[in-house]
Amino acid sequence: MRVLDISEIVEQTGLRPSTLRYYEEIGLIKSIGRHGLRRQFAPQTLMQLSLIALGKSAGFSLDEIAGMFGEDGQPNLPRDDLKTRADDLDKQIHDLTVLSKALRHVADCPAPSHMECPKFQKLLRVVKRYKRS
Amino acid sequence: MRVLDISEIVEQTGLRPSTLRYYEEIGLIKSIGRHGLRRQFAPQTLMQLSLIALGKSAGFSLDEIAGMFGEDGQPNLPRDDLKTRADDLDKQIHDLTVLSKALRHVADCPAPSHMECPKFQKLLRVVKRYKRS
DNA sequence: ATACAAACTCAAGTTAACTTGAGGTCAAGC
DNA sequence: GCTTGACCTCAAGTTAACTTGAGTTTGTAT
Numbered sequence: 001m002r003v004l005d006i007s008e009i010v011e012q013t014g015l016r017p018s019t020l021r022y023y024e025e026i027g028l029i030k031s032i033g034r035h036g037l038r039r040q041f042a043p044q045t046l047m048q049l050s051l052i053a054l055g056k057s058a059g060f061s062l063d064e065i066a067g068m069f070g071e072d073g074q075p076n077l078p079r080d081d082l083k084t085r086a087d088d089l090d091k092q093i094h095d096l097t098v099l100s101k102a103l104r105h106v107a108d109c110p111a112p113s114h115m116e117c118p119k120f121q122k123l124l125r126v127v128k129r130y131k132r133s
Numbered sequence: 134m135r136v137l138d139i140s141e142i143v144e145q146t147g148l149r150p151s152t153l154r155y156y157e158e159i160g161l162i163k164s165i166g167r168h169g170l171r172r173q174f175a176p177q178t179l180m181q182l183s184l185i186a187l188g189k190s191a192g193f194s195l196d197e198i199a200g201m202f203g204e205d206g207q208p209n210l211p212r213d214d215l216k217t218r219a220d221d222l223d224k225q226i227h228d229l230t231v232l233s234k235a236l237r238h239v240a241d242c243p244a245p246s247h248m249e250c251p252k253f254q255k256l257l258r259v260v261k262r263y264k265r266s
Numbered sequence: 267a268t269a270c271a272a273a274c275t276c277a278a279g280t281t282a283a284c285t286t287g288a289g290g291t292c293a294a295g296c
Numbered sequence: 297g298c299t300t301g302a303c304c305t306c307a308a309g310t311t312a313a314c315t316t317g318a319g320t321t322t323g324t325a326t
Contacts, residue, residue, distance in 0.1 A: 006273075017273080018315055026313090036322045037274045047248075057225060058232045059192075062313070075239065075247045082240035089233040092190060093226055099191045100222040106208065107215035114208045115180075139303075150303080151285055159283090169292050170304045195283070 003032060003040040013049050028052065028066050030073065048073055058089055098123065136165060136173040146182050161185065161199050163206065181206055191222055231256065 006017055023029045024039070029048055031039035048069065055065040070076035077085075102123045111117035139150055156162045157172070162181055164172035181202065188198040203209030210218075235256045244250035 016315080019313085021274085022314060037320090038272080038322080039274090054228065054232050054235075057228045075253075077239075079240040082236045086233045086236040086240070089229050089236070093229045093233065095187065095190045096222050096226045096229070099187050100219045100226065102187075103215045103219040103222070106210070107212040107219070120208075149285080152283085154304085155284060170290095171292085171302080172304090 002043055003035075004043060004045065005035075006039050006041070009041055009045065009049070012046060013053075015049065023052075023062075026062065026066070028062055028069075042073075044073060051075065059092065060085075135176055137176060137178065138168075139172050139174070142174055142178065142182070145179060146186075148182065156185070156195075159195065159199070161195055161202075175206075177206060184208065192225065193218075 006020055009015070009020060010017055020029070021039075024031055029041075029045055029052075032042045033040045051068070052062075052065055055068065056062075060068075068075060068077050102120065105119055105123070106114055106117075109117045109120065111120075114120045139153055142148070142153060143150055153162070154172075157164055162174075162178055162185075165175045166173045184201075185195075185198055188201065189195075193201075201208055201210050235253065238252055238256070239247050239250075242250045242253065244253075247253045
């Protein structure tokens with residue numbers, strides 16, 4: 001199993017070295033050993049970093065993400081938690097879709113001010129109803 | 134036009150008073166006057182706060198959101214900016230959708246460890262290809 | 267053997283978005 | 297007219313997620 005230098009990880013992920021060291025410090029990833037001072041990473045780490053990036057973009061905190069990996073670095077979560085998280089995500093996706101549509105509409109709306117546009121007002125009402133639930 | 138006390142805003146939005154004062158401090162919202170010491174808000178503020186919440190959940194910073202309102206508190210953005218933002222959102226929606234699907238799949242997957250599941254591996258590859266673009 | 271680039275450590279600094287706390291003020295009810 | 301509770305101000309503290317910087321240590325190339 002090939003080992004990766006921190007610079008290779010940097011290159012492949014676009015993350016900064018300081019970020020990787022920080023991730024290791026908080027236990028989010030682990031280096032597999034050292035070559036002199038230099039950290040060596042397992043190739044699997046790249047996959048972990050993909051998942052971490054994905055999780056972050058989904059709005060999870062690093063702490064939460066850390067909880068999604070087992071001691072071995074393999075993804076590991078009880079099924080119910082996973083479903084709950086997926087539900088949260090779907091909710092967020094719905095939010096974002098509303099917002100995206102709102103923005104696109106506003107961009108094309110001929111009404112002099114957005115608040116005068118009935119479609120925009122309707123979107124706001126939808127948001128409000130949704131947020132209350 | 135009725136005015137709203139901070140407590141009414143708190144009740145209707147679920148935000149904390151300190152948050153509202155903070156939002157006012159940074160110029161995100163404006164109070165319309167005072168009753169003694171107490172801030173009075175226009176009803177329109179509730180709509181603004183809806184948009185702010187939506188923007189936040191979409192990953193915008195308060196600074197960015199502040200830039201989306203005109204001096205009068207009406208939404209206000211150049212069309213190109215709006216479209217760019219909508220494109221960003223769609224990208225993020227795509228991300229989240231991938232993640233949601235991944236989570237649901239993992240929750241139901243019979244493979245002993247997730248990494249052994251071909252579907253999971255495919256998802257990771259998709260993520261990776263996507264992130265590179 | 268020497269130089270050097272690339273890592274390293276460790277403490278301290280940074281930014282966003284709030285929260286907390288101590289002490290002050292006021293409108294309304296008794 | 298006095299109390300009280302809801303607000304207020306202002307400075308300082310908090311958390312997450314990193315970044316920066318100063319000084320140190322190598323493995324590799326000359």
